[in-house]
Amino acid sequence: MPGTTEIGGLLGALRAIVARALEASLVVLAVATAVFFALRLLPGDPAALVLGDHASEADRARVRASLGLDAPLGLQYLRFLGGLASLDLGPSLRRPALSALGMVGRALGPTSALAGLAVLLAAGIGIGAALQSVGPWLGARRVWVSRATELVAAVPLLAVAPVLTYLLAARARLVPLPGDPDSGVAGLAFASALLAVPLAAQLARVGRAALEDTARLPFLTVAAAKGGTPARVWLLHALPVSLGPLVVVIATQLGALLGGAVVLERLFERAGLGTLILEAYASRDLPVLEGAIVASGALFVASQMLAAAAHAAVDPRVRS
Amino acid sequence: MVLCLLPLVVLATLAVLLGLGASAPPGRLDPAAAFGGPSALHPLGAGEAGIDLAAMVSAATLRGLALAISVALVGFVVGTPLGAAAALARGSFERFVARACDLLQAFPTFLFAMAVLSAVRHPTRLSLGVVFASTAWAPFARLALQQTAVLRGSAFVEAAFALGAGRARVVFLHLVPNLLGVVAVQLGSSAAAVLLGEAALSFVGFGPEDGVSLGQLLDQGVVAMLRDPSILVLGAVAITAASASLLVAGRAFAAGQAASRARPT
Numbered sequence: 001m002p003g004t005t006e007i008g009g010l011l012g013a014l015r016a017i018v019a020r021a022l023e024a025s026l027v028v029l030a031v032a033t034a035v036f037f038a039l040r041l042l043p044g045d046p047a048a049l050v051l052g053d054h055a056s057e058a059d060r061a062r063v064r065a066s067l068g069l070d071a072p073l074g075l076q077y078l079r080f081l082g083g084l085a086s087l088d089l090g091p092s093l094r095r096p097a098l099s100a101l102g103m104v105g106r107a108l109g110p111t112s113a114l115a116g117l118a119v120l121l122a123a124g125i126g127i128g129a130a131l132q133s134v135g136p137w138l139g140a141r142r143v144w145v146s147r148a149t150e151l152v153a154a155v156p157l158l159a160v161a162p163v164l165t166y167l168l169a170a171r172a173r174l175v176p177l178p179g180d181p182d183s184g185v186a187g188l189a190f191a192s193a194l195l196a197v198p199l200a201a202q203l204a205r206v207g208r209a210a211l212e213d214t215a216r217l218p219f220l221t222v223a224a225a226k227g228g229t230p231a232r233v234w235l236l237h238a239l240p241v242s243l244g245p246l247v248v249v250i251a252t253q254l255g256a257l258l259g260g261a262v263v264l265e266r267l268f269e270r271a272g273l274g275t276l277i278l279e280a281y282a283s284r285d286l287p288v289l290e291g292a293i294v295a296s297g298a299l300f301v302a303s304q305m306l307a308a309a310a311h312a313a314v315d316p317r318v319r320s
Numbered sequence: 321m322v323l324c325l326l327p328l329v330v331l332a333t334l335a336v337l338l339g340l341g342a343s344a345p346p347g348r349l350d351p352a353a354a355f356g357g358p359s360a361l362h363p364l365g366a367g368e369a370g371i372d373l374a375a376m377v378s379a380a381t382l383r384g385l386a387l388a389i390s391v392a393l394v395g396f397v398v399g400t401p402l403g404a405a406a407a408l409a410r411g412s413f414e415r416f417v418a419r420a421c422d423l424l425q426a427f428p429t430f431l432f433a434m435a436v437l438s439a440v441r442h443p444t445r446l447s448l449g450v451v452f453a454s455t456a457w458a459p460f461a462r463l464a465l466q467q468t469a470v471l472r473g474s475a476f477v478e479a480a481f482a483l484g485a486g487r488a489r490v491v492f493l494h495l496v497p498n499l500l501g502v503v504a505v506q507l508g509s510s511a512a513a514v515l516l517g518e519a520a521l522s523f524v525g526f527g528p529e530d531g532v533s534l535g536q537l538l539d540q541g542v543v544a545m546l547r548d549p550s551i552l553v554l555g556a557v558a559i560t561a562a563s564a565s566l567l568v569a570g571r572a573f574a575a576g577q578a579a580s581r582a583r584p585t
Contacts (some may be wrong), residue, residue: 027423031435038439156516156563158523159556162538166545166552252426259430259520266524267542278524281438293435300428 020308024301029081031297035290036080040073063093067286084294089287094280100287103276104295111272112299115261117192118199119250125196126203127246131239133204134211136230146208153201157260161194161267179268191268195260199253206249210242217241244315251307258300273299324572327565332385338364339378346379346532348372355544355551367540367551377558380534384515384562387445391452392511398453399460400503404495406461407468408487418465424458429517437526445528448521452514459510463503468495501573508570512563519559534559 541552
């Protein structure tokens with residue numbers, strides 16, 4: 001009875017999706033809990049953090065009341081979780097006219113664009129380099145592709161990004177500074193390209209190893225024997241089989257990518273989650289700080305789930 | 321194998337010599353000399369508010385290397401027995417440790433550090449070290465867990481249990497010595513990651529209060545980019561050299577592992 005198995009498969013898929021979503025929300029809850037208790041249990045009065053050491057007791061009491069810090073800790077925690085669930089953490093301390101989560105929402109866009117475009121660029125460049133380093137197109141010169149990849153992988157983004165910015169944006173003026181609000185697509189592309197460099201190098205290394213493994217399998221010999229051109233053999237036959245490890249690399253590097261995005265936003269003074277966290281930290285704007293950190297955790301978990309779904313889509317062997 | 325440690329030794333020696341030759345401690349301000357080029361008093365020039373760049377780069381490199389190496393060693397010492405014990409216990413403890421490693425390794429360390437440090441009013445190098453160490457054990461535990469899963473069925477483990485050894489004895493006396501070679505390979509990349517993490521955190525403003533860090537140096541370089549790009553180059557070169565020397569030093573252990581594998585048993 002094919003109908004029954006179809007329903008069973010559908011139920012299984014549904015169960016897997018629910019389990020994933022449950023696990024993802026647990027991770028976000030853990031992040032929120034860690035941030036909440038770190039800001040309240042570590043030594044130091046949050047009101048003193050906000051106002052500085054020399055504020056009067058009356059001012060501190062006012063800030064404590066506006067943050068709800070005079071309530072018992074358990075009640076504060078429940079209010080905080082309720083605020084997250086209803087997407088309302090109250091107004092920002094520094095700019096009382098704006099809601100904290102509204103500011104976080106506006107910062108989420110630029111950071112997602114930066115990280116998303118970086119993943120796409122890195123996938124393109126990395127897979128291209130991996131194909132060039134195993135395919136027949138470059139002949140003996142292809143070892144230089146993998147040597148260059150090793151070299152690029154050893155140079156940290158933190159050191160390379162400011163130097164490239166100086167050379168390309170400040171001296172040669174080939175690209176606009178991505179922090180300039182008028183820099184538009186070119187600025188975004190430049191920042192994403194910088195962020196993509198380490199990931200591309202990593203993808204090229206892993207992609208080369210995966211393609212070399214695939215190249216030993218007999219079906220590629222068959223494809224070549226049937227008269228397939230090298231491009232057809234590598235792109236149509238070898239590449240799809242080797243995509244699995246590449247998706248895994250992207251998933252494991254997403255955390256580093258978000259960290260890199262914060263560094264680049266600070267370097268370019270570009271709007272985004274990282275800039276918002278740093279500003280909120282400097283001015284001790286607790287509602288914004290909590291919201292921004294939980295939002296970046298959620299962004300990370302969501303992209304992780306996307307990567308897992310992509311992995312299942314390209315490699316049927318991991319579907320269970 | 322010893323050759324792999326050479327870049328690290330050379331870099332540290334250079335930093336010590338540069339620090340000994342410096343005219344002022346790294347924090348001394350000399351506003352009149354701010355952003356001045358190299359002179360007899362300041363061999364590498366002076367940075368923001370006239371700090372001596374030679375003293376700064378020397379102290380920042382040495383402190384960064386010390387932090388990175390100690391955090392990697394703490395992770396190694398904590399993670400290896402933990403992973404071995406988890407794989408030996410099997411069942412839910414093994415699953416729990418494996419899942420915790422997955423989560424910690426995938427979660428952005430940088431974000432985690434920012435979340436914790438935002439609660440500390442004056443972060444010190446020690447608080448940075450504690451934050452990094454709280455996640456640094458995960459890759460070591462992961463490797464130890466995988467390797468112990470292979471070893472736990474072998475005859476010497478069975479023999480130790482048969483002779484009446486307890487779990488702790490088997491982990492520390494029988495399993496851990498057999499894991500060292502495999503797990504130590506992680507030391508270099510862990511240390512390099514901590515070095516870069518500390519530099520990145522102080523670059524964005526979460527660094528130690530004393531301001532002596534490679535990230536701070538890089539930040540000054542960015543501020544003074546158009547006036548004097550040499551500070552930027554100095555910072556970038558110092559960060560690259562420090563992280564690369566740690567990575568290369570880590571290979572000493574990989575080479576040792578290959579040698580012990582090749583030895584006939």
